[in-house]
Amino acid sequence: MSQEKKKLLIVEDDLGLQKQLRWSFDAYEVLVAGDRESALAHVRRHEPAVVTMDLGLPPDPDGATEGFAILQQILALAPDTKIIVLSGNQDRDNAVKAIGLGAYDFHQKPFDPALLGLVIERAFYLHELQRDNRRMSQMQGSSPMSGVISRDPGMLKVCRSIEKVAPSSASVMLLGDSGTGKEVLARALHQLSPRQDKRFMAINCAAIPENLLESELFGYEKGAFTGAVKQNLGKIELANEGTFFLDEVGDLPMSLQAKLLRFLQERVVERIGGHKEIPVDVRIVCATHQNLKELASAGRFREDLYYRLSEIVINIPPLAERIGDAALLAHHFKNKFNAKEGRSGLTFSNEAMALIESHGWPGNVREMENCIKRAVIMADGPQISAEDLGLSSLPIEEEAINLRQIRDDAEYKAVVKALARVDGNMLKAAELLGISRPTLYDLMSRHAIKQ
Numbered sequence: 001m002s003q004e005k006k007k008l009l010i011v012e013d014d015l016g017l018q019k020q021l022r023w024s025f026d027a028y029e030v031l032v033a034g035d036r037e038s039a040l041a042h043v044r045r046h047e048p049a050v051v052t053m054d055l056g057l058p059p060d061p062d063g064a065t066e067g068f069a070i071l072q073q074i075l076a077l078a079p080d081t082k083i084i085v086l087s088g089n090q091d092r093d094n095a096v097k098a099i100g101l102g103a104y105d106f107h108q109k110p111f112d113p114a115l116l117g118l119v120i121e122r123a124f125y126l127h128e129l130q131r132d133n134r135r136m137s138q139m140q141g142s143s144p145m146s147g148v149i150s151r152d153p154g155m156l157k158v159c160r161s162i163e164k165v166a167p168s169s170a171s172v173m174l175l176g177d178s179g180t181g182k183e184v185l186a187r188a189l190h191q192l193s194p195r196q197d198k199r200f201m202a203i204n205c206a207a208i209p210e211n212l213l214e215s216e217l218f219g220y221e222k223g224a225f226t227g228a229v230k231q232n233l234g235k236i237e238l239a240n241e242g243t244f245f246l247d248e249v250g251d252l253p254m255s256l257q258a259k260l261l262r263f264l265q266e267r268v269v270e271r272i273g274g275h276k277e278i279p280v281d282v283r284i285v286c287a288t289h290q291n292l293k294e295l296a297s298a299g300r301f302r303e304d305l306y307y308r309l310s311e312i313v314i315n316i317p318p319l320a321e322r323i324g325d326a327a328l329l330a331h332h333f334k335n336k337f338n339a340k341e342g343r344s345g346l347t348f349s350n351e352a353m354a355l356i357e358s359h360g361w362p363g364n365v366r367e368m369e370n371c372i373k374r375a376v377i378m379a380d381g382p383q384i385s386a387e388d389l390g391l392s393s394l395p396i397e398e399e400a401i402n403l404r405q406i407r408d409d410a411e412y413k414a415v416v417k418a419l420a421r422v423d424g425n426m427l428k429a430a431e432l433l434g435i436s437r438p439t440l441y442d443l444m445s446r447h448a449i450k451q
């Protein structure tokens with residue numbers, strides 16, 4: 001099946017450069033425009049996700065007024081378009097101004113095909129990500145994933161994995177720290193599976209004493225032990241045809257690990273005190289914050305059970321590693337508790353937001369939820385102050401959201417990391433970064449990085 005090529009629009013009046021760009025990026029469907037009219041016609045007709053453009057275009061080939069005008073018109077027509085400005089050495093200021101007008105990035109002429117290729121690839125990636133994100137938020141309310149608030153690429157990947165594995169019957173293991181949303185995701189998986197109309201039963205292996213856990217899982221017959229005055233079905237049996245969620249499975253005692261394994265192999269349960277094998281059809285989802293592989297090699301978790309439970313493993317990133325999610329979730333919970341507490345219009349002060357963004361959130365989303373709940377109750381005026389959050393750390397310097405600064409920081413970090421990884425070998429570092437050696441030298445001198 002032929003896959004449709006992604007569309008890249010090149011706005012350039014120099015015929016030689018047009019050709020060069022077309023050749024360099026033939027992995028895309030390249031559209032070319034030499035002036036405003038044809039550029040806008042292509043945008044209307046093909047809606048390219050990424051545009052590269054020269055600012056000096058007729059009727060102002062030596063200035064940037066026409067380039068700026070086209071840039072603004074493209075963004076007015078298709079605001080999500082990622083526009084990469086190709087600028088000469090002398091019009092760097094204009095390129096920066098173009099970023100201020102909404103361009104995605106700029107790249108210096110003469111262009112380096114490998115480096116520009118990377119920038120273009122990243123722009124397509126970002127465009128796709130934003131489209132997926134919008135699709136997700138449009139589905140809000142109707143999709144089982146709507147309860148999972150995130151814009152972080154890692155977390156969105158997790159959501160996509162859940163959507164992918166949900167229709168199968170594979171057992172899924174969710175790995176993540178406490179409060180990262182393992183249960184929310186397990187429920188979403190159930191809702192997206194063909195078992196959605198049946199029960200979702202959950203049990204937390206760490207919260208139930210060992211002697212009760214067995215009867216909770218497998219049930220018991222009347223008279224099985226003192227106090228067993230009537231028959232009681234276990235959670236596994238109750239989940240028949242549905243999904244059974246074993247939270248904190250790493251805390252399952254050894255004796256029950258053997259019993260669970262037997263169930264997974266034979267798919268029958270025997271109630272305590274009973275003599276009948278009862279067939280049960282459940283989809284198993286489990287979760288833990290522990291390193292089960294380590295537990296297995298330390299002899300505290302059965303390896304055979306581990307492999308049975310982990311047909312598909314999904315790693316959930318901690319909140320501190322999710323880009324932009326702290327602020328997003330804070331707003332989400334603030335709106336939720338505002339509505340609950342009847343406090344409309346409550347906002348965060350700048351200091352409170354800076355603190356939210358800089359806090360490490362060791363308790364992840366649960367800590368955030370509790371913190372914002374408290375803050376909504378504590379806030380006196382129309383704003384939530386940093387004190388209302390009740391967090392011990394003080395706000396650190398406000399994080400930069402200036403695009404240029406962020407890009408500079410990222411560039412600096414990538415170069416330093418690449419050099420460190422290859423022990424200072426320039427050729428290898430350039431290869432790793434996907435740029436030419438001269439470009440690497442340029443970057444190093446710009447960021448004052450010593451060889």
Ligand SMILES: Nc1ncnc2c1ncn2[C@@H]1O[C@H](COP(=O)(O)OP(=O)(O)OP(=O)(O)O)[C@@H](O)[C@H]1O
Pocket residue numbers: 147148149150176177178179180181182183184185247289365366369
């Ligand atoms: N991405 C998210 N968007 C919105 N709410 C979330 C998200 N992740 C978690 N929550 C909320 O945070 C709380 C904790 O989530 P959950 O119980 O799923 O975490 P967990 O990883 O299972 O925790 P534990 O390991 O301690 O059982 C819940 O109230 C849940 O609704």
